[in-house]
Each structure stands twice: as structure tokens, then as C-alpha cells.
Amino acid sequence: MPFKSLVEEPRCQVVRTLDVVGEKWSLLIVRNALRGQTRFSEFRDQLGIPTDILSARLASLVEAGILEKRVYREEGSRERFSYHLTEAGRGLNLVIAALIQWGDEYNPSQWGSASRMVEVGTDQPVTLQFVTADSQFVPLEEVTARPGPASVVAW
Amino acid sequence: MPFKSLVEEPRCQVVRTLDVVGEKWSLLIVRNALRGQTRFSEFRDQLGIPTDILSARLASLVEAGILEKRVYREEGSRERFSYHLTEAGRGLNLVIAALIQWGDEYNPSQWGSASRMVEVGTDQPVTLQFVTADSQFVPLEEVTARPGPASVVAW
DNA sequence: AGGTCTGAGTTGGTTTTTCCAACTTATGTT
DNA sequence: AACATAAGTTGGAAAAACCAACTCAGACCT
Numbered sequence: 473m474p475f476k477s478l479v480e481e482p483r484c485q486v487v488r489t490l491d492v493v494g495e496k497w498s499l500l501i502v503r504n505a506l507r508g509q510t511r512f513s514e515f516r517d518q519l520g521i522p523t524d525i526l527s528a529r530l531a532s533l534v535e536a537g538i539l540e541k542r543v544y545r546e547e548g549s550r551e552r553f554s555y556h557l558t559e560a561g562r563g564l565n566l567v568i569a570a571l572i573q574w575g576d577e578y579n580p581s582q583w584g585s586a587s588r589m590v591e592v593g594t595d596q597p598v599t600l601q602f603v604t605a606d607s608q609f610v611p612l613e614e615v616t617a618r619p620g621p622a623s624v625v626a627w
Numbered sequence: 628m629p630f631k632s633l634v635e636e637p638r639c640q641v642v643r644t645l646d647v648v649g650e651k652w653s654l655l656i657v658r659n660a661l662r663g664q665t666r667f668s669e670f671r672d673q674l675g676i677p678t679d680i681l682s683a684r685l686a687s688l689v690e691a692g693i694l695e696k697r698v699y700r701e702e703g704s705r706e707r708f709s710y711h712l713t714e715a716g717r718g719l720n721l722v723i724a725a726l727i728q729w730g731d732e733y734n735p736s737q738w739g740s741a742s743r744m745v746e747v748g749t750d751q752p753v754t755l756q757f758v759t760a761d762s763q764f765v766p767l768e769e770v771t772a773r774p775g776p777a778s779v780v781a782w
Numbered sequence: 783a784g785g786t787c788t789g790a791g792t793t794g795g796t797t798t799t800t801c802c803a804a805c806t807t808a809t810g811t812t
Numbered sequence: 813a814a815c816a817t818a819a820g821t822t823g824g825a826a827a828a829a830c831c832a833a834c835t836c837a838g839a840c841c842t
Binding site for chain 1: 720
Binding site for chain 3: 666667668678679681682704705707708735
């Protein structure tokens, strides 16, 4: 657990979120889960992650409420476990999409994009935009962070 | 450098982006830079990061084109270095905003939000939304990833 | 000229994570 | 009974992070 303090929950959302998904491999597991993968062996084979780390990450993602551990049984097999995204886990496609979009824009690969975000029904590509409450688009350069209610002295 | 391979640049944007900002502390340095911090001592004091790690991260962020190292001289001091976001670095406020928004929604603090994203001129709060090419909003659950041009077998 | 201060690091040694390969466990099949 | 398989565990090596102490180069003071 990279940034967690035992005495006090960190105030900053960035820190709190990175507590949950900032460890190595965590977001990649979530990304693969968003692609529909649910099993230990799928994550292991697709990501090439060491199995002890995978085991630890799955446990901490379950504990963080991002994955849910379920029992399944395949024809002629014993019971096994699978891992399914919760609503909070599915919410992380916001973060994944941001990483994809930044990578496409500022760190493109010579081979083009490996994945695109699309609307499920229509397969139309979608992008992330900053939007005000009255649905006005705001360019990225015109957006900044300000201290909110929970900021006491520093952020 | 967490995920980098020397023989081949990874195809997936998520992996490529995490190569650059996935190490511990990197995104927090960027976040503080977005708040206007530029100096070694500011990052050190605000983040509480070990100085050798800070030194290494600043160097790798410079190398990745996210920060730019500049010389400055204060009244009655010798020349020193400061670190300024490049355009690519400023683009990371997309990622920071996604982390903040996810944290607010799925992992809220009892003290409320420590920071809000706002439009610079008006201070109106902004949120990240998925949008199609013809400016239609798409709810998060209706968005998924699909393989793009650079995906050969797996993603 | 010598001593002190300050920002920005570097260095050496310890602790924590990650990695890797080999092993285990609980079934179900042959 | 022997073998196969998914889902892990375990032990030891390598890498990364952490911490405290130290350096370095100019500015400033006496």
C-alpha cells in the first residue's frame, strides 16, 4: 500500500485514489477486467504478472471494493473463483480512458492506438472532455484545480 | 521504470502512459506542479518525498518531456534549477481530474473534497464526461474499450 | 580570509516490494 | 491409482524505496 497512513486517511482525492489503484499492476488488472476478463489465469497469461503479486493485488482490489470475488463452476470442474468489477471498478474506466487519451495525444506509438473508447451500442468513438454544469465544453488548458471543503492548510 | 521493455515499445497506451507516470510519486509531483510548484524544496516539503527519489523522478519526468528544467536566480542567491510543466505535462490534468472524480464518487472522504477542478476564468466547477464526435454525452456505463489499429493479437 | 547559511541535491546502508521458479492443494478425469 | 488443471503459496534473489547524514557551490557576514 503505497501512500496509506495508518493514523489518518489522506485528504487529497488523488492520494486516496492512488492508495487503491496506484500500486504496480493494479490498473492493468482493472483494464483487463474492463475487457471482460475474470479469472486468475486470464490475468496471469495476458499481463505476464507474477502470480504472487496477482494474488495480492486481486485481494487488495477486492478489499477496496473494486472487484468482487465469486464462485463459479465449469462443466466437469470443481468450484473456482472469479473476479468481477463492482460499480466502483467500472467507474475506473474514466481513469483508464484518461490514460489512453493522454497516451494517444502526447506519447503516441508508431503503430497507432491499441485501444479506443467507444459507445457500446453504436461503436462510435468517444473522448473525455471537461464540461461545466450547464454543459459547456472547456478546453483542457482552461481547467485548473482549486482547494475544496476538505483542504485545511495545504491540499 | 516499471513496465518498460528495452526491446519493444509497449503497444498499449495504458502501459505506455504508466511507463511515464506510473511510478510511485510521479503523478503527485505532476499534481503539485499543476498547482504551480516548481522547486525541489517545494515538492519535498509539500509531498514529504525522500529527496533521492524526488531527484530521480524529476529527472525521469524531464526525460519523458513532462517537465522542463530551467535555471533561475533569486535576488542574492546563486543560480538554481526549477521544473516547469510542458504542454504534455499540463495535459496530465486530464488524468489527475479523472483520479479526483473517481475518488469523489467512489471513495469519498469524510471531510469532503480536497480539490475541485474549475474553469480558470469563471471558477465554475467542471467534470469529465465522455462525449461523441458530434458532442453527445455518453454515460460512463455505456463506454467500453475496443481494439484499435495497433492491436495485433492481444491488446 | 575564514566561517556560516541555504537550496539542491548525493551517498551508504536498511527495509520493503517485486520477481522468479518451484511447490502445493483440491478436485475431476482416465 | 495416476494424471491433469486452476488457483494459488513459498523461499530466496533482485530491485526499488526509505532514511539520515553528508556534499557542494555560491552568498553573506565578520
